[in-house]
Amino acid sequence: MSYFLSQLQSAGLPQQTQSIPDLPPGPSLERIRGLIEIPFMTTWQIVAIALLIVIAISLIGWKLFRYTCRPKEPVPMSPKDAAVAELKAAAELTANDDEQFAVLSSLALRRYFEVSKQINALGKTTDEFLKLSNKNPLLTTESRKSLAAFMQRCDQVKFARTPLTKSERRGLTENALEIVQQCEGTQSETEAQKAQS
Secondary structure (H helix, E strand, O other): OHHHHHHHHHOOOOOOOOOOOOOOOOOOHHHOOOOOOOOOOOHHHHHHHHHHHHHHHHHHHHHHHHHHHOOOOOOOOOHHHHHHHHHHHHHHHOOOOHHHHHHHHHHHHHHHHHHHOOOOOOOOOHHHHHHHHHHOOOOOHHHHHHHHHHHHHHHHHHHOOOOOOHHHHHHHHHHHHHHHHHHHHHHHHHHHHHHHO
8 A cells, every 4th residue: 555655646646645544453354254154954953854754754654554454335235135144143143042042033123124114113012013014015914924923932032931942943043034035025026016107
């Protein structure tokens, strides 16, 4: 700077410039650091983001696993198939308990009539149930008689504790299966007649 000032004076310019004041006391320029680098992410931030990603992937995987492995919706059984399965299960599961056999067998038939024929059979006494079944036009006279005989025999076993032989048990199950078959045959004939008219 002094060289520049000397050049100005030699050029013949009037000297109007004053000297530059000294810097105030403070830190020296040698101790000033350059730009401070601020890292984009610190270690704890990287770990937290990694954990969130792992949790999100785990949740998505769990949902996909549950979706693919969930049990399929069961195909609803027809009332006939359900009654046949219940009657066979009652015969197999109660080989040594006549009372339980009679309860389960009569319940299977009641449930069949409740669902298939819309006869309010559950929660009714045998007499009330048989009166309601006599009013139903979907039942033939033969199936009504078979149903009454079956229900009365089951009541004897349930309430009077009348024992059953193996052949009587087999006969009751076959009788109940025949009642279901007769009712299904009557229903299909009625539906065919309605379709023709």
